[in-house]
Amino acid sequence: MQAIDFYHSGIDELRKGNFQKAIQYLEHSNQMDEHYKTYEWLYLIWKKLDNSEKAFACLEKAFALNPCSDSVSVSYAGELALRGETAKARGILQETIKRNATCLPAVRLLEAIS
Numbered sequence: 001m002q003a004i005d006f007y008h009s010g011i012d013e014l015r016k017g018n019f020q021k022a023i024q025y026l027e028h029s030n031q032m033d034e035h036y037k038t039y040e041w042l043y044l045i046w047k048k049l050d051n052s053e054k055a056f057a058c059l060e061k062a063f064a065l066n067p068c069s070d071s072v073s074v075s076y077a078g079e080l081a082l083r084g085e086t087a088k089a090r091g092i093l094q095e096t097i098k099r100n101a102t103c104l105p106a107v108r109l110l111e112a113i114s
Contacts, residue, residue, distance in 0.1 A: 003033035010041065019045050036066035043075065056083075063092075070096055074105045081113045089113055 010025030023045055030038050039062035046055035056079055062069070063076040073096045080089040093110040096103055 003029045003035070006032065007035070007038055010038075014041065014045065019049060034061075034065060036062040036069060036072060039065065040069070040072055040075070055079075067092075067095075068099065070100055070103045070106065074103070074109060077106070078109055081109070086113050 006025045006029035010022045010029060013019075013022035013025060023042065026038050026042050026045075029035070030042075039058045043055050043058040043062060046052075046058060059072070059076050059079055062072045066072060073092050077089040077092040077096075080086070080092070090110060090113060093106045093113075096106040097110065100106070
């Protein structure tokens with residue numbers, strides 16, 4: 001199996017509500033070939049499981065791999081703001097809006113933390 005196959009198996013398990021199995025597949029996918037979207041899914045799963053440290057680590061990695069993803073950027077900025085890093089969060093949101101002025105989640109979050 002290739003990384004993409006493990007990724008799809010992880011998403012299938014996630015849809016079934018099998019979070020631990022989804023994590024196993026997605027982590028295996030990332031071991032074979034790291035991808036920001038895989039980390040973004042892992043972030044969402046760990047967040048759902050109330051493991052904020054693992055969730056944040058996955059989101060941080062997703063942002064490092066693709067800082068141009070609107071969804072990752074907004075989520076990362078939101079997590080940074082919650083951690084008190086509002087200046088960094090504002091910078092990320094401003095960059096997101098600069099490249100995509102129609103990204104309403106970024107606009108709204110920037111208004112909320114300013």
